[in-house]
Amino acid sequence: MQKLADGLHKFHAEVCGTHQDLFRNLARGQRPEALFITCSDSRINPNLITQTQPGDIFIVRNVGNIVPPYGAGNGSEAAAMEFAVAHLGIKHIIVCGHTHCGAMRGLLDSAGLDELPAVKGWLQHAELTRRLVQENYPHIEGEDRLTITVEENVLAQIENLRTHPTIRARLARGELSLYAWVFKIETGQVFQFEASTGQFGPIGDAAPPSALPESTVYRRAV
Amino acid sequence: MQKLADGLHKFHAEVCGTHQDLFRNLARGQRPEALFITCSDSRINPNLITQTQPGDIFIVRNVGNIVPPYGAGNGSEAAAMEFAVAHLGIKHIIVCGHTHCGAMRGLLDSAGLDELPAVKGWLQHAELTRRLVQENYPHIEGEDRLTITVEENVLAQIENLRTHPTIRARLARGELSLYAWVFKIETGQVFQFEASTGQFGPIGDAAPPSALPESTVYRRAV
Amino acid sequence: MQKLADGLHKFHAEVCGTHQDLFRNLARGQRPEALFITCSDSRINPNLITQTQPGDIFIVRNVGNIVPPYGAGNGSEAAAMEFAVAHLGIKHIIVCGHTHCGAMRGLLDSAGLDELPAVKGWLQHAELTRRLVQENYPHIEGEDRLTITVEENVLAQIENLRTHPTIRARLARGELSLYAWVFKIETGQVFQFEASTGQFGPIGDAAPPSALPESTVYRRAV
Amino acid sequence: MQKLADGLHKFHAEVCGTHQDLFRNLARGQRPEALFITCSDSRINPNLITQTQPGDIFIVRNVGNIVPPYGAGNGSEAAAMEFAVAHLGIKHIIVCGHTHCGAMRGLLDSAGLDELPAVKGWLQHAELTRRLVQENYPHIEGEDRLTITVEENVLAQIENLRTHPTIRARLARGELSLYAWVFKIETGQVFQFEASTGQFGPIGDAAPPSALPESTVYRRAV
Amino acid sequence: MQKLADGLHKFHAEVCGTHQDLFRNLARGQRPEALFITCSDSRINPNLITQTQPGDIFIVRNVGNIVPPYGAGNGSEAAAMEFAVAHLGIKHIIVCGHTHCGAMRGLLDSAGLDELPAVKGWLQHAELTRRLVQENYPHIEGEDRLTITVEENVLAQIENLRTHPTIRARLARGELSLYAWVFKIETGQVFQFEASTGQFGPIGDAAPPSALPESTVYRRAV
Amino acid sequence: MQKLADGLHKFHAEVCGTHQDLFRNLARGQRPEALFITCSDSRINPNLITQTQPGDIFIVRNVGNIVPPYGAGNGSEAAAMEFAVAHLGIKHIIVCGHTHCGAMRGLLDSAGLDELPAVKGWLQHAELTRRLVQENYPHIEGEDRLTITVEENVLAQIENLRTHPTIRARLARGELSLYAWVFKIETGQVFQFEASTGQFGPIGDAAPPSALPESTVYRRAV
Numbered sequence A, B, C, D, E, F: 001m002q003k004l005a006d007g008l009h010k011f012h013a014e015v016c017g018t019h020q021d022l023f024r025n026l027a028r029g030q031r032p033e034a035l036f037i038t039c040s041d042s043r044i045n046p047n048l049i050t051q052t053q054p055g056d057i058f059i060v061r062n063v064g065n066i067v068p069p070y071g072a073g074n075g076s077e078a079a080a081m082e083f084a085v086a087h088l089g090i091k092h093i094i095v096c097g098h099t100h101c102g103a104m105r106g107l108l109d110s111a112g113l114d115e116l117p118a119v120k121g122w123l124q125h126a127e128l129t130r131r132l133v134q135e136n137y138p139h140i141e142g143e144d145r146l147t148i149t150v151e152e153n154v155l156a157q158i159e160n161l162r163t164h165p166t167i168r169a170r171l172a173r174g175e176l177s178l179y180a181w182v183f184k185i186e187t188g189q190v191f192q193f194e195a196s197t198g199q200f201g202p203i204g205d206a207a208p209p210s211a212l213p214e215s216t217v218y219r220r221a222v
C-alpha cells in the first residue's frame, strides 16, 4: 500500500501540477465519448490502451466484462448503460475482453469454481458463452479454447446488451454504435469483430473502428 | 471513435514497443496488490492517480462505487471481491468515491431519476447512504450536501462489504485491510477516512494509508 | 361451462372416433416441427390458423407473447424453449403477435394498468418494446400506434430470445430458425417480418416462411 | 415450415372466407367464457377438445400446466389470471393436465434434467407435486406413477392458484369456479376431479363440469 | 435495558434454581408439540397464553404473522416450517393473529406506509388479505374493518402455507393439522376458525381445538 | 393440542382475571422497550428469561436468529426492524442466539441438510458465519465448534443488521444500541459480547448490558 500512497503523492505533486486546468475543468462535469465495458483484470488500463485523458471514456469493469440481460441481475451494468446513454448522451459502447482472462478460464472449468460460489453465480450470465463453446467447438482445447471463449463472450454480451430498452430504442434510430473488442495482453494489440467478414481483426490504420450491424430492425414506411 | 483508434495505434506502436517485457510477463498472470472499487465516472483513472502499472491493481467500476450486501444484487461486485481475495490473494480493498459524483447527485434527487429507472433501481443499494444523509444532515445543502453524501457513501459501502463471507473471514484473522477514500477531482488529491479522528484527511507523506479498524471481532481464548 | 362439456362429449364421440389411430399414435410421443409462442388471447388458435393436427406444433401462450431474457423471470418461457429445442429437437421457433392485442394496449397505457399490478409487472419484460415505440414513433397514434407496437414487440421478443444459451448455441451452427409473425384477426392473414426489406408482409404462395437472419455470428476459421 | 405456410394459406383462403363475419366481429374484442391453463405439449388443442370457436376460451400454455404461487415466478401466469379474471371478467378457470406428460416425467426423474437446467428450475414450482408423490405413493411405479403425478399436479397447481389475490377475493364471494381436468391422449377423453368422491371421473352426459369446493372460507355474519 | 438485565438476573437466580432439571433436560434436545406462528407484537406471549413450558412450542414471529407462499420470499418462514415438520416431526401448526394488529392496520392504510418501505414490501405477502377485504367488505369500517382483516389474514396465510411441499405431502396423508387462531388482547381470549360453521369462536371447554379441513385431496383407490 | 387448549382456558380464567387492567391497557397500544431477535427454538421464552410482561419487548423469531442484509431476503426481518425502530421508536436491538442450536448444527453439517432444502436456502444468510468458522477455527470440533458457531453467528448477524438504512441512520446519531447475546440453555444464563474485551461474559450485577460500539462513523465537523 505504501507504493500506492507514494503514487498518490507523486500524482498530486507532479501530474496535477502540470494539468491543473484539465482537472479544474473536469470538476465542472464530464462529456465522455464512449462507454467502455471491460474486465476487472489488473493488466488492463482502458485509458492507457486508448491513450485517452481523464474525461474521455466512461468505464464499467467487472469480472469477465459481462452485461446481464435486462431484468437479470441487480442492474449494476444496466444502470451504467442507462446513465451513459440516456443521461450523458454517449453514442458508442465498447465491450472489451482480453486474452488470458481468468474469468473465462473459470467458465470453462466450473469444477474449479466450487470454492468460489459468488464467481460461479456471476458467471451464470456468461452461460450463453459457455454453452456455445461447449456445443460448437468440441475439438478445440487449451489456450485456443480459452481465446475463442474470450472472443465469443464479447459477442454474447453484446447480445445481452441489446435487450436493454435504452439501448434498443437508440440502436433502432441509428444513434448508437456497438463494438466488440479483444485486448491481446502479450502484444498490446486490440482486435475488433468485423461483421462483414465474421472475423476478429486488429484495429489500425487500415481498419478503423467497425460498429456492429444492427440486429433485426423494422424499417417502417411512415 | 477515431480518436480511440488513433490511441490504440499509438499505444501499440509506441508504448508497447518500449514495455515489451512488461506485457509479455503480464501475459503469464496477474498478482495485483489491491482491489480498487471506484465509480464509472470518466474523470477517474485509478492507475493514473496511484501512478501504478498494468498488473498492480484489480479494478471494479460501477455507477457510484457501490457494493451491494451479500445476497442482494446479482453478485457482480460479490464475484469480484471473491475472485480478488480468495483466488488472487489480495490483501487490501479500497472503496474510492469522488467529488461531483453524478450518481450521488441522483441519490439526493430521486425525482430526477424518474427517467432513469435502471439507475434508480441500482441506487437502492445506496439507500443506506441516502437515509443517513436525509436524517442526520437536515441543514446542509448544495455542494456541501453532495460532498458529505460522497463521503458517507464510501463508509456505507464498506459496511455492506463487511457482510460478504470471504471478506469477514479474513478480516477476522487480520489478513485483509479496508480503506475508504475520496478523490477530489478539482485538486487531484485523495482523502482517506481516519478512524482515530473520525475524519477524512489527505493521504500523503505525513499520513500513510490508514486501514479501517475491524468491526466487532470476537477474540476467543482458544 | 355446459357448452365446453358438450364440446368435450362431441369431441370424444365424433372426432376421436374417426381419428382413433392418430390419438393412439400420439400417446406414444410427440415430434412437433415448430415451437409456436403466441398470446393467450382467445381469438387465436394456432392449430386452426396453420391448419395443423395435434402433434404438429409445441405451443407457449402468455399475455402478450413475451419471452423474458435469460435470467429474468422464472423461466416459464425459458423452460419451454429448452424443452422444445434441446429435448424435442425442434428447429423452428415462431413468435406470433396479433392485431388488437389487449396486452399491447395495456403497454401503451400504463396508467390503465394500476388496477392490474400483476399484468403491469409482467409487461416489464416488454419495456424493450414500450420504450422503442415511445422514443421512435412520437407522431403515430390510435390503432396505428397499437399495430406498430404489436409488430415491434415480436421483434423485441426475438431479441430477448437470442439471450437464451440453448438458442444461441444452435443459431450459431445454423440448426435453428426464428420467425417473427403477426396474425391479423380481422382478415385471418398472417404477416411475417422479412429482413431483406425490413418490412412485414403476408406469408403466402409468393412469400414462403422467411427465417430471420442470424445476429452477429463469429465465423472462425478453424 | 412449408406445411405451416400451406396451412396459413389454406386457412386464409378457405376458413376465413366462410367465417368472415366471425373474424370481423372478433376484431372488435374478446369475451371468452373460461381461462384454460394447459401444457405446451403439441398433442393438446384446447379448442379442438372442447369443440370451441375462436373467442371462446382464453388460453395459457406452459411446460407442465404450472401456476406458480403469488410472488413466486415472474408473473407470466399471475398476469394471465389477473387479466382474465379482473379485466375480462372470466368466471371459470380450468387447469388441464394430460397423460404421458413429458414435464411430469421429468419431475419424477430429476437426474434426467441435468442437461435441461431451465426446465429443472421451472419444475421447482411443481415441487409441491413431486414431494407429495414421493412421500405418499412409494409403491406405485412406471406409467401408473406418471399418471398419478399428472393428476396430483393439477390439484397442486390449483392450490398454488388460490394464493393469487384476484382469485381468492372472487372465490370468497362465489364469483369464480375452479376445475381440475386431465386429458387422456389415447382415448381423447377428459377426466375431472370430483371433490364429493375425491376421484377423477370422465366428464360427460351423466357428469357435468364439477367445480372444486371453496377452500376455507369465512362466512361472516355481517 | 436495566430492567431486562434485572430480569435476566432474577430468572437465573430464582426461576432456574427451582427448574434446574427442566433446563438440564432441555439442553439435550427439543420435542415441541406444535409450531406457533404469530405476530412480533410485544403484547403476545405464546407460552403465557397457552400456559406452556419451555420446550413445548416451536415459535415463529414476524410482523403480521405472515407465511409467504412457497418460492416467494427468502424462506425464513419456509425454513421454519420445514425444520418443524420434517426435522422435528411436529404435527400441529397454528397461525395466530391478534386484535389491534399494527401490521394489519398498515395493510389497510398503505399511504401511511410510505415512510416504511420495508414494511410495505413485506406486507405484499398479505396482498391476498388486503384485496379480499377491499373487494368483499366495502361497507365495514373502523375497528370492525381491522378485526375482520386480522381474521381473514389468518385464513389467507393458511392458504399460502398449503403451497409448501412439506406441508401438503403430510396434510394429504393426514399427519398434519392446521389451526387458524386470533388472540383478543382486551380479554385474553383466543378464538379459532371453525370450518363447520365458517365462523370464529372461542376455544374452551365446550370447543376443543378444531383443525381446518383438508383442502382438495385426491383419494386414490390404490 | 388438548394441553394447549387447557392452557388457553387456564390463562383466560386465571391469569387474565388477575391482570384485567394490564390487558385492557395493552389493547390501546404497545410501547416496547427493545426488539428481541431470537431463534424459533421451543426452549427459549424471551419474556421468561428477561422476566418481562406483555408489552415490554417486540419479538422476531426465526430459525437461527438470522438477519439477512438489506436487499437480501424478502424483508421479513427488515420489516420488523423498520417497524420497531422507525414506527415504534425502539432504541435497543438484541440478537440472541442459544447453545445447542439445531440451525447452527445444520450450518456446520450441510450434507445433513440435503433433505431440508428450505432450511439450507435460509441458512445461506448465515454463510457469513459458516465461512468464518470453517476458515478460522480449523481445530475446534464437537460441541465447542457448535458453541463458537452460535457465538460468531450473533456477531455476524449484527454485521448484516448494520446494512439496513433505518438502523445505520440512527446508530450514527447515537439513538440506537445493539446487543449480542447468547442464552445458555443448561444453566439459564445469558452471556453478552463485550467489545472492550472481545469476549462473551455473563450479564449480571457486575456486568450491566453492554451495547456494541459503533462501526466506522464519520464525525463531521459541521
Ligand SMILES: [Zn+2]
Pocket: A039, A040, A041, A063, A064, A065, A098, A100, A101, A102, A103, A104
Ligand atoms: Zn478477465
Ligand SMILES: [Zn+2]
Pocket: B039, B040, B041, B063, B064, B065, B098, B100, B101, B102, B103, B104
Ligand atoms: Zn461518480
Ligand SMILES: [Zn+2]
Pocket: C039, C040, C041, C063, C064, C065, C098, C100, C101, C102, C103, C104
Ligand atoms: Zn394479445
Ligand SMILES: [Zn+2]
Pocket: D039, D040, D041, D063, D064, D065, D098, D100, D101, D102, D103, D104
Ligand atoms: Zn405436458
Ligand SMILES: [Zn+2]
Pocket: E039, E040, E041, E063, E064, E065, E098, E100, E101, E102, E103, E104
Ligand atoms: Zn400484529
Ligand SMILES: [Zn+2]
Pocket: F039, F040, F041, F063, F064, F065, F098, F100, F101, F102, F103, F104
Ligand atoms: Zn436455535
